[in-house]
Amino acid sequence: MVLQETILCATAPQPSGSGSTLGSGGAFALHDLQTGTSLASFKQTNSAPHCNAFVETKNGQGGVMLAAQSDKSVLNVYNFQKDQVSQKIVLPEKLTCLALDQRAGYCAGGTIQGRIYLWEVASGILYNSWDAHYRQVNVLKFTYDGTVLISASEDSGVSVWSVSKLVDDDLQNDLPLPQFTLSDHTLPVTDIVCGLGTFPKCRVLTSSVDHTVKLWDLSSQSLITTFHFPKPISSVTWDVTERLFFASSPDGSIHQVNLFRERETKHKGGPFIEAVGGSGVSDIIRVDEAENTAGRQRLISVGQPVTALSISLTTSLLLVGTATGLIHMYDIASHQLLRTISTHKGMSISFLATMLKPPDLVGHISLSLNVSSSAEAKDVMPVRPVASFHRMKERKVREAHEVIMLLPITAETSYANPSEYDYPECELRRDLASFVRPSEAEPSGVLLPSRVAELEKEVQHLREQLGKAKGVNDTMWETVVQRVLKQGKLKERKDELGSSGMATTDVEEEGGRSRKRGKK
Numbered sequence: 448m449v450l451q452e453t454i455l456c457a458t459a460p461q462p463s464g465s466g467s468t469l470g471s472g473g474a475f476a477l478h479d480l481q482t483g484t485s486l487a488s489f490k491q492t493n494s495a496p497h498c499n500a501f502v503e504t505k506n507g508q509g510g511v512m513l514a515a516q517s518d519k520s521v522l523n524v525y526n527f528q529k530d531q532v533s534q535k536i537v538l539p540e541k542l543t544c545l546a547l548d549q550r551a552g553y554c555a556g557g558t559i560q561g562r563i564y565l566w567e568v569a570s571g572i573l574y575n576s577w578d579a580h581y582r583q584v585n586v587l588k589f590t591y592d593g594t595v596l597i598s599a600s601e602d603s604g605v606s607v608w609s610v611s612k613l614v615d616d617d618l619q620n621d622l623p624l625p626q627f628t629l630s631d632h633t634l635p636v637t638d639i640v641c642g643l644g645t646f647p648k649c650r651v652l653t654s655s656v657d658h659t660v661k662l663w664d665l666s667s668q669s670l671i672t673t674f675h676f677p678k679p680i681s682s683v684t685w686d687v688t689e690r691l692f693f694a695s696s697p698d699g700s701i702h703q704v705n706l707f708r709e710r711e712t713k714h715k716g717g718p719f720i721e722a723v724g725g726s727g728v729s730d731i732i733r734v735d736e737a738e739n740t741a742g743r744q745r746l747i748s749v750g751q752p753v754t755a756l757s758i759s760l761t762t763s764l765l766l767v768g769t770a771t772g773l774i775h776m777y778d779i780a781s782h783q784l785l786r787t788i789s790t791h792k793g794m795s796i797s798f799l800a801t802m803l804k805p806p807d808l809v810g811h812i813s814l815s816l817n818v819s820s821s822a823e824a825k826d827v828m829p830v831r832p833v834a835s836f837h838r839m840k841e842r843k844v845r846e847a848h849e850v851i852m853l854l855p856i857t858a859e860t861s862y863a864n865p866s867e868y869d870y871p872e873c874e875l876r877r878d879l880a881s882f883v884r885p886s887e888a889e890p891s892g893v894l895l896p897s898r899v900a901e902l903e904k905e906v907q908h909l910r911e912q913l914g915k916a917k918g919v920n921d922t923m924w925e926t927v928v929q930r931v932l933k934q935g936k937l938k939e940r941k942d943e944l945g946s947s948g949m950a951t952t953d954v955e956e957e958g959g960r961s962r963k964r965g966k967k
Contacts (some may be wrong), residue, residue, distance in 0.1 A: 595607050
C-alpha cells in the first residue's frame, strides 16, 4: 500500500456587497498534496466556514462528508464513492456551525440564536436541543475521544458540554448545564482547536476578535497562557505535536507562534528546551514583540483575506485557503511559498484539511479492493450509515430506536483476496516510517559523553577496516600487474623462437621447466 496524502477543501461562492452570494456552485474537492492535481469533486454545496465536517474511510467503512448550507436549513451528505449529493437532510433551522466526532457517532449544530442541536448520526434521533449561548454560536468542536463538546459564541463565551449527560434519558427534561466555562475573552470567539488526548488530559486553543489566542488546560479548567497579536484573529491551526501554532488575521497576515524555545545555560549540559508561558491569567505574550527579540521573521503575508488554515500530516507544510479561491502551500521551516492551487479561483475556500487518499474514492478505486466500479466497491467497503435527522425530540422514538452498526473487520477476514483495510501492524509501521521520514540526525549540544566515546570507538574501528581493505587492494593490484608482465614477456619470447624455427611445444616445455626451476 502506498500512503498518499491529499487535500480536502470546501468552496463556496464569494459574498457580494449586499451579503448575498454571487451565484452558486460550491463543492468539496480532493487534490494531491505533492502535485496539486484534482482527484475528485463533489458539487452542489454552499457552506460557510465552520459548517463542514468529515470522517475518513477507516475500519472497513467508507468516509462521509457533511456540509450545512448557508442559504437554507439543509444538510448535504456526501460519500467518497459518489461524486454527487448522497442525501439532503432538512434541519429545524439554518446552522451557523457544524461538528462531527471522530467515529461519526454524533453530530452537533449551532444556530444564530445561540441554540445547539445534538443528533445521533446512525439513527438520526435528536437527543438534545438547548439554548447554550446568548448570541450566535460560531464554532463547535468535539474532543479527540468525543466525550465532550466545546462551543464558542459571539457572546465571547466558551462552554464545555458532557456528551454523556446530553444523551442521558433521565436528564432530558432538565436544562443542560455546561461542565464548565472558559470565560476570559472579551469579544466574539472565532475558532477552537482541540489537542490530541482524552478528556480532560488535553489542551485547547481559542482565538477571538480581541486580538488574542488563549491556551487552556481542561484538566484544571484554567488558562495557561494568552498570546496577544497586533490584529484580530480569525482562524487557528495547531501542530499535531503541539510545538507551534499559526494564527491568521482577516487581512492576510499569518503569525507563527512557537510554544517551546531554546535557552543557553552556563552549565556543561548546554542549551535546553523550555515551554513558553504557563503563568496563567497574568501571563500575556505579545507576539509582535517576541518576533523582534527572536531575531527571525515569523510572519507570513498572504496579501489576501485568509479563510482557512491547515497543517499537513507530516507537519512540514502550511496550507492556506483564501477568500479568492486560492490554496497556498508554505514550507513551515523556511516560510517559502512552494505551490499555489488556483483551480477554485473566483470562489471562497471555506474549509481545508489533509487526509490520506481514500481507497474507495470515486474514479480512483484501489486495486487491492479487487473491484472494477464504485457499485462493486460498496459491497466491499460499505458506506457509513447516515439517517435523516429528526427535527423534534421524541422520547418514545429515542427509547425504541435501533442503531445500524457494522462490526470492525477482524484479522480472519472472510474475503478471498486481501482488501484495503487488511493492513498488518508491521506493514503499517514500516509505511508510516517511510511516509514521515524522521531525521536521524541528533540535535547539536545534546550528545552524552558515553555516546561520544562510542562514536569515537566506531570511527577507530572503521579506520582499521579501511586500512585492511587498502592492503588487500594493493596486493591484488600488484599480483595482476606481475601476471600481465609475465604473460607479455612469454609472448615476446614465443615470437622470437618462432621466427628461429623452434616449435611452439618446445617453447611451452621450456617455459614449464623454467617455472619449475623457479619454484625450487
